[in-house]
Every structure is written in C-alpha cells, then in structure tokens.
Amino acid sequence: MRAIFGNVLVGQSGGPTAAINATLSGVIRGVFAAEKKGLVGDIYGMRNGIEGCLAENLINLSERFHKGSSQNTEAMLHRLESTPGAALGSCRMRLPDPETDDSVYARLLEIFRKYRIRFFFYIGGNDSMDTVDKVNRYFLKQEYEVRVVGVPKTIDNDLLGTDHTPGYGSAAKYVATTVREMMCDTAVYTVRSVTIAEIMGRDAGWLAASAACAGENGAPAPDLICLPERTFDTEQFLEQIRRAWETHPNVMAVICEGIRFADGGYVGAGFQSGTTDVFGHRYLAGAGKYLEHICRERLGCKVRSVELNLPQRCAGHLASACDLKESAAVGRAAVVAAMHGQSGVMAGIERISSSPYHIKFKTVPVSQVGGGVRTVPDEFIREDNFGMTPAFLDYVKPLIVGEARPFYRDGLPEYFYF
Amino acid sequence: MRAIFGNVLVGQSGGPTAAINATLSGVIRGVFAAEKKGLVGDIYGMRNGIEGCLAENLINLSERFHKGSSQNTEAMLHRLESTPGAALGSCRMRLPDPETDDSVYARLLEIFRKYRIRFFFYIGGNDSMDTVDKVNRYFLKQEYEVRVVGVPKTIDNDLLGTDHTPGYGSAAKYVATTVREMMCDTAVYTVRSVTIAEIMGRDAGWLAASAACAGENGAPAPDLICLPERTFDTEQFLEQIRRAWETHPNVMAVICEGIRFADGGYVGAGFQSGTTDVFGHRYLAGAGKYLEHICRERLGCKVRSVELNLPQRCAGHLASACDLKESAAVGRAAVVAAMHGQSGVMAGIERISSSPYHIKFKTVPVSQVGGGVRTVPDEFIREDNFGMTPAFLDYVKPLIVGEARPFYRDGLPEYFYF
Numbered sequence: 164m165r166a167i168f169g170n171v172l173v174g175q176s177g178g179p180t181a182a183i184n185a186t187l188s189g190v191i192r193g194v195f196a197a198e199k200k201g202l203v204g205d206i207y208g209m210r211n212g213i214e215g216c217l218a219e220n221l222i223n224l225s226e227r228f229h230k231g232s233s234q235n236t237e238a239m240l241h242r243l244e245s246t247p248g249a250a251l252g253s254c255r256m257r258l259p260d261p262e263t264d265d266s267v268y269a270r271l272l273e274i275f276r277k278y279r280i281r282f283f284f285y286i287g288g289n290d291s292m293d294t295v296d297k298v299n300r301y302f303l304k305q306e307y308e309v310r311v312v313g314v315p316k317t318i319d320n321d322l323l324g325t326d327h328t329p330g331y332g333s334a335a336k337y338v339a340t341t342v343r344e345m346m347c348d349t350a351v352y353t354v355r356s357v358t359i360a361e362i363m364g365r366d367a368g369w370l371a372a373s374a375a376c377a378g379e380n381g382a383p384a385p386d387l388i389c390l391p392e393r394t395f396d397t398e399q400f401l402e403q404i405r406r407a408w409e410t411h412p413n414v415m416a417v418i419c420e421g422i423r424f425a426d427g428g429y430v431g432a433g434f435q436s437g438t439t440d441v442f443g444h445r446y447l448a449g450a451g452k453y454l455e456h457i458c459r460e461r462l463g464c465k466v467r468s469v470e471l472n473l474p475q476r477c478a479g480h481l482a483s484a485c486d487l488k489e490s491a492a493v494g495r496a497a498v499v500a501a502m503h504g505q506s507g508v509m510a511g512i513e514r515i516s517s518s519p520y521h522i523k524f525k526t527v528p529v530s531q532v533g534g535g536v537r538t539v540p541d542e543f544i545r546e547d548n549f550g551m552t553p554a555f556l557d558y559v560k561p562l563i564v565g566e567a568r569p570f571y572r573d574g575l576p577e578y579f580y581f
Numbered sequence: 582m583r584a585i586f587g588n589v590l591v592g593q594s595g596g597p598t599a600a601i602n603a604t605l606s607g608v609i610r611g612v613f614a615a616e617k618k619g620l621v622g623d624i625y626g627m628r629n630g631i632e633g634c635l636a637e638n639l640i641n642l643s644e645r646f647h648k649g650s651s652q653n654t655e656a657m658l659h660r661l662e663s664t665p666g667a668a669l670g671s672c673r674m675r676l677p678d679p680e681t682d683d684s685v686y687a688r689l690l691e692i693f694r695k696y697r698i699r700f701f702f703y704i705g706g707n708d709s710m711d712t713v714d715k716v717n718r719y720f721l722k723q724e725y726e727v728r729v730v731g732v733p734k735t736i737d738n739d740l741l742g743t744d745h746t747p748g749y750g751s752a753a754k755y756v757a758t759t760v761r762e763m764m765c766d767t768a769v770y771t772v773r774s775v776t777i778a779e780i781m782g783r784d785a786g787w788l789a790a791s792a793a794c795a796g797e798n799g800a801p802a803p804d805l806i807c808l809p810e811r812t813f814d815t816e817q818f819l820e821q822i823r824r825a826w827e828t829h830p831n832v833m834a835v836i837c838e839g840i841r842f843a844d845g846g847y848v849g850a851g852f853q854s855g856t857t858d859v860f861g862h863r864y865l866a867g868a869g870k871y872l873e874h875i876c877r878e879r880l881g882c883k884v885r886s887v888e889l890n891l892p893q894r895c896a897g898h899l900a901s902a903c904d905l906k907e908s909a910a911v912g913r914a915a916v917v918a919a920m921h922g923q924s925g926v927m928a929g930i931e932r933i934s935s936s937p938y939h940i941k942f943k944t945v946p947v948s949q950v951g952g953g954v955r956t957v958p959d960e961f962i963r964e965d966n967f968g969m970t971p972a973f974l975d976y977v978k979p980l981i982v983g984e985a986r987p988f989y990r991d992g993l994p995e996y997f998y999f
Contacts, residue, residue: 336992352673376991382998469890474763563993577798
C-alpha cells in the first residue's frame with residue numbers, strides 16, 4: 164500500500180434514517196483519530212450529497228466540530244448521533260456512466276484537487292453504492308488518486324454484502340413497538356375489527372417482518388404479516404382474518420407496502436400516483452387503503468388502516484442503542500479501511516453469532532453490492548406465508564436491543580442542526 | 582356526610598389514551614388506601630365499560646392486584662400505569678335518559694346490590710361524563726345509595742371543568758416530538774416540498790396546537806398550524822406555504838382533522854365515509870389527503886400527507902411523566918372525593934401557576950361538563966390564524982415535561998394485560 168495524504172470528503176445520500184447521522188459521526192470520529200496520527204488533514208462535508216458536492220457546497224467539519232473544548236466536540240458529536248434525518252442533507256441524483264459521459268466526474272476531479280480530497284466516504288443505500296462504484300471507477304483511471312468507500316444505511320435492510328444494514332434496527336424497533344402499542348389500543352372494544360398497519364419496503368419485507376417482535380414475551384402477536392417475498396392472495400388474506408376472529412375480535416394485519424398479486428401488480432396499484440423517482444422506482448402508496456376497502460366490503464367489519472409513514476425512519480427518540488452503536492462503528496471501520504488502502508469497497512457487518520450476539524466489520528467490493536436486493540430468505544418466513552419463524556426472531560431481536568435516548572429539554576428530544 | 586360502606590366499581594370508556602391506565606391505577610391505589618382505613622371493601626373492574634357492567638362482566642381487582650407480595654402489587658400497578666390503551670376494555674354505549682327509560686338502570690341496581698357496590702368511578706371523556714350524570718341522577722331517586730364520580734381523560738383536551746385533561750400531555754408530547762423528527766427528515770432535500778401532518782381533533786384544535794412546541798429551543802418551527810377554531814381558507818393556506826418557501830424549501834403544515842370551510846363543511850368532506858358513531862359524531866378522515874391533492878395541483882410541488890393516526894393516542898413509550906403522574910393523582914383525588922360524600926361530580930385539575938408549574942385537584946358538578954366542548958381560546962391563537970401565541974406555549978409546555986419510560990425487555994416496552 165502506498166501512503167497518500169490529503170483531506171476527507173463525506174456525504175449522505177438517499178432516504179434518511181434514524182441512524183445515518185450516527186454513521187456520519189463515526190466517520191468524523193474515525194477521521195479525527197487518523198488526524199491525530201498524522202494520516203489525514205481536514206474533513207469536509209458535502210451538503211445534499213453528490214449534488215451539493217458538484218455545486219461546491221462544502222462545509223469544513225473539522226472546523227465546525229473542533230470549535231471550543233474537546234468536551235464541546237464530544238457533546239456536538241453525541242447530539243449528532245441521536246439526530247434523525249441526514250444532517251448534511253441528501254439527494255437522489257443518479258450519476259452517468261463514467262465510461263460514456265465523464266463531465267460530472269471532471270467537475271468532481273476539479274473540486275477534489277481544489278480541496279485536496281484524497282478520501283471520499285458516501286453513506287447511503289443501493290443507489291448511493293452505485294455512485295461509489297462509478298466515482299471509484301473514474302478515479303482508477305486518473306492520475307489523481309482518491310480512495311472511495313461506501314458506508315451502508317437503509318431501513319429496508321436489503322443491501323447485499325452485509326448481515327444487516329445500519330438504520331434497520333432502529334426502524335424495526337419503532338415498527339415492533341408501535342404495532343405492540345396499537346394492539347393495546349385496538350383491543351379495547353368487543354366488536355370485530357381489523358387494523359391494517361402498512362410498513363415501508365419495496366421488494367424486501369424485512370421491516371414489516373420486524374413487527375413479529377411485538378408478540379414476544381407474552382404480548383399478543385400480530386395476526387398476519389404479509390411480505391413482498393410471497394404472492395399476495397386476497398382470499399387467503401381474508402381467510403386468515405376469519406380464522407383469527409375465532410379466538411379474538413380485534414385483528415392486527417401487518418403488510419409491507421410492496422406486496423403484489425400473482426400477476427405482478429402491486430396491491431392497491433389503482434391508488435398509486437404512477438410517478439417514478441429518478442432511479443425509475445415507482446412511488447408506492449395505497450396497499451393499506453385498498454385492503455381497508457376490501458375488508459369493509461367483504462367482511463363487513465370495522466376496519467382502519469394505519470400507514471406508519473415517515474416516523475418509522477425518523478423516530479430518533481426510539482432508536483435502537485445497538486443500531487446507533489453499530490452505525491457509528493461501521494463509519495469508523497470505513498475510515499480505517501481507506502487508511503489501509505482500500506477503495507471501491509463498502510464497509511459491512513458480518514455476524515459471528517446471534518446468541519450471544521457478536522459481529523465484526525468487513526469490506527466488500529462495492530461492484531457486488533449496487534443494484535442487487537437482499538430479500539427475506541425462505542427459512543425466515545412461516546410455512547403458511549403469514550408470519551415469521553423463530554429463526555427470523557433470532558436474527559432480528561439483537562438488532563433492536565437497547566434504548567438510545569437523546570437528551571431531552573422541555574419535554575422534547577434535542578437534535579443537531581448544521 | 583353520612584358514611585356508607587361497600588365495594589367499588591371502576592370502568593374505562595371512550596377512546597383509549599396513553600394515560601387512562603395510569604388513572605385506573607390511581608383509582609386502585611386510592612381504594613387500597615381507603616381500604617386500609619376500613620372505609621371500603623373490594624374494588625371491581627368492569628370489562629368494556631358500562632356495556633360489560635350490564636353483562637355482569639366484572640373482575641375483582643383487589644384479588645388480582647393483591648396476589649403475592651406488596652412488591653408484586655407495586656410492580657403490577659407500575660406496569661399498568663405505563664400501558665397504553667384501556668386495560669379493562671372500553672365501549673361506546675349511550676345510555677337512555679333515566680327519566681324516560683330506566684330499564685338499564687334497574688339492571689345496574691341489581692348488579693350493584695349483588696356486588697354491594699357503593700362507589701362508582703367512570704374514567705372517560707365527554708360521552709362518559711354523560712353516563713356518569715345519568716347514573717347519578719338515577720341513583721339519587723333510589724333508596725340504594727351510590728356515589729358516582731367521573732374521572733376525565735381525553736387526548737382532545739376539550740372537556741369543560743378542568744384546566745387540561747389527563748392523556749392530553751402524552752399525546753401532545755408525541756405530536757410535538759414526531760413533528761420535530763419529521764422536520765429533520767423532510768429537511769434533507771433541496772427541492773420545494775410540503776409535508777402535511779394530520780392530527781386528531783374534532784371541534785377543538787388543542788392537539789394540533791401542541792405541534793408548536795416542536796419549534797422551541799432553537800429547532801425549526803412548523804410553518805403552519807390550522808385549527809378548527811378558525812375557518813379554513815384554501816387561498817390563505819397556499820399563500821402561507823408560498824411565503825414560507827421564501828426562506829426554506831421544505832414546508833411543514835400541521836392541520837387538525839376537524840378543520841372546516843366557511844360554509845361549515847369539513848375540509849376533504851368528499852373523502853369521508855359518511856358513517857357516524859352511536860353518539861352521532863361523523864367519522865373524520867381525509868383533510869390531509871385532500872390538501873395533499875390541492876397542493877400538488879396548485880403548487881406543483883412534492884407533497885406528502887402523514888396521518889399521525891392511532892400512535893398519537895397510544896404511544897406509551899413516549900408518555901409525558903407529568904401527564905402520567907397527574908392522571909394517577911386525579912384518579913386518587915376522585916376516590917377521596919367519593920369518600921368525602923361527593924357524587925355526581927367529575928374530578929378535575931385547577932392550575933395555580935404555569936411558571937413554576939403548580940396545580941391542585943378539584944371537583945365540578947358533572948352536569949356542567951357533559952356535552953360542552955372547550956375550544957382553544959383566542960388568546961392562544963396567533964393573529965394570522967396559522968400559529969400559536971407565547972401564552973399557549975406557557976400553557977402547554979409544563980404538560981409534556983418528563984419521560985415516563987416503561988420497562989424494556991428485549992428492546993421493547995413491556996405492558997400490562999388482564
């Protein structure tokens with residue numbers, strides 16, 4: 164490995180999570196540690212990801228976080244870690260192939276030279292790893308060396324190359340807690356009812372699956388969990404509800420927003436806006452509302468659908484301590500990997516064991532990550548397709564452990580704002 | 582005051598909250614204290630309110646909570662206090678006027694005689710206080726003496742005769758926290774957007790108003806808060822959004838589900854099911870979805886509407902410590918009032934001062950409570966009608982203070998189930 168010296172650039176991209184700022188803090192802490200050893204210079208943050216970077220909208224994080232005492236630095240980083248969203252801002256910009264159109268990359272090179280950037284960290288999901296791969300490929304052919312490392316985050320838990328993704332544990336804790344609490348609420352009446360909880364997830368049902376935790380330790384379990392990994396069948400769905408009514412009047416059905424019929428059409432497709440984002444993904448909405456109508460018409464009962472919506476990815480007050488800790492650690496691991504000469508890789512998590520829970524960090528070539536989707540494997544899905552297996556619970560339970568409580572002032576959590 | 586001795590009956594009614602079980606616990610604690618003084622016998626809980634009572638579906642709470650050691654009693658009551666929902670179950674049953682149809686009351690008398698019930702506590706909102714009033718009126722004319730006391734609860738904070746209602750503080754803390762967190766989330770992109778948060782509330786906007794707390798202590802404030810106390814005007818609404826865009830791209834609009842146009846029609850009335858509950862209230866839904874469409878069409882921007890839905894009334898994990906403490910205390914105060922001979926009253930809260938926050942408990946004739954709605958007064962609403970005044974913040978801030986954290990096991994809050 165040839166040693167290079169320079170500054171660091173870090174950005175956040177894609178949808179926010181409750182843990183992406185913990186990863187940013189981890190990268191900053193990793194860089195500060197490397198700085199002490201004389202390995203790197205300053206760290207810059209790009210506002211709004213690669214989009215802000217191209218507009219030279221950078222912020223010197225070394226200056227920002229080194230102001231005042233080391234206690235002050237620590238307090239700022241701690242507050243950053245518990246803040247949901249993406250403190251630096253985000254973007255959803257798809258870069259062109261560097262082999263066919265290198266104009267934006269030439270602009271990147273210009274900015275990197277100007278700020279003497281030699282280390283580039285990009286925190287994001289699948290689409291962000293595509294950016295990492297392309298930037299890395301471009302710089303491999305340049306005389307100006309840059310080490311490009313991706314750091315995963317997504318509540319969807321669908322990235323290849325990692326046991327689980329930072330951000331998933333906190334979202335899963337929110338979903339399981341909220342489903343348990345809604346079941347306390349809906350259980351109060353004696354008339355038959357169906358409550359449908361619609362959970363985020365396009366092609367992978369990891370987050371909806373986490374609702375199974377609500378039924379642990381003697382609490383009532385959700386009656387149905389419907390994942391996109393299984394074809395949705397309306398008749399089977401209604402039959403499951405009727406069967407649940409044999410033992411209790413209030414049914415809780417958890418559905419992933421991405422469930423589809425046998426013909427491949429999304430459940431509730433008629434309720435969709437039809438618009439797509441820049442990556443060609445369709446905006447999904449409406450499976451819950453659609454099934455609410457179906458239940459009302461076919462079962463003639465009281466029905467309510469609850470879209471868990473934004474709070475499932477931004478409930479910082481209910482973040483998983485395990486998730487925040489790992490999210491920060493994976494950021495530091497990315498810095499260490501770059502210092503050791505790695506580039507074109509994504510930092511990831513490898514599970515050693517579930518009980519006791521033990522993990523280690525690793526890197527994987529980012530080219531093997533981008534575009535792929537890790538779905539929920541068969542052994543995690545119950546044979547009747549409407550619930551999760553004990554093996555899944557073994558997998559997910561360690562990830563939601565611990566309460567990472569932010570600092571409260573006047574009754575509300577205090578967050579970090581740039 | 583003539584002393585009477587007998588057993589106690591307690592029930593919960595109406596929509597659940599995160600604090601109604603704290604009040605139940607307070608009543609139980611109050612009765613246990615009175616029992617030690619030899620003032621009362623056992624306490625029975627009615628399953629599913631007055632409906633379960635008429636079906637003689639009672640549970641002996643003295644037996645249930647006195648099992649095992651006093652430590653065990655304390656642990657069970659503590660868990661009950663932090664549990665959302667209504668642990669005894671609830672109902673929405675409207676009693677007939679005792680003067681015109683006394684059949685259900687005769688049945689009540691029969692059950693009261695059988696279980697030697699002399700004290701009747703009913704925890705609920707406006708409709709439940711109507712029940713308290715009727716039951717009290719009936720028993721005033723009987724030879725069998727019963728003391729009937731209402732204990733308030735509602736997230737809507739719209740009951741007359743009390744400074745605020747148990748349950749409101751926890752819901753307000755949830756709303757303010759969630760709005761603050763959603764603003765962290767929606768602030769990440771640079772494109773203009775509108776996020777509409779739809780908050781529960783029929784004729785009073787207290788809960789939507791609590792979102793104003795999100796902007797305290799340097800955090801960004803919601804851009805608009807629309808209450809049912811003010812006529813909704815679409816053009817003014819859009820104008821406020823355009824004005825907010827002059828300083829930042831991501832607008833947060835908080836709306837109460839009960840907002841209406843000048844003609845009295847609910848905003849988004851076309852989206853409603855048209856069904857009514859047994860009290861003649863229309864089920865509301867859709868103001869958020871309706872305004873989402875309006876914004877998309879008229880402003881041509883990215884819009885998302887988020888219905889906070891059930892979690893705002895059942896998020897036990899985020900309950901206000903002040904609210905839970907007061908909710909339990911008002912339950913104990915109701916027992917004390919009954920022991921002192923009061924009947925036909927509702928226990929309530931009187932505010933001595935906001936800073937320092939100091940309250941005392943009182944009782945009011947329940948006949949003055951039922952049917953009335955306490956709306957947000959003019960001095961709490963900003964002159965432009967789209968926000969709250971400092972006087973309102975002085976009022977609401979003490980109510981959301983303190984984190985009443987439940988016990989966590991395997992990453993999830995543990996709740997109480999009968």
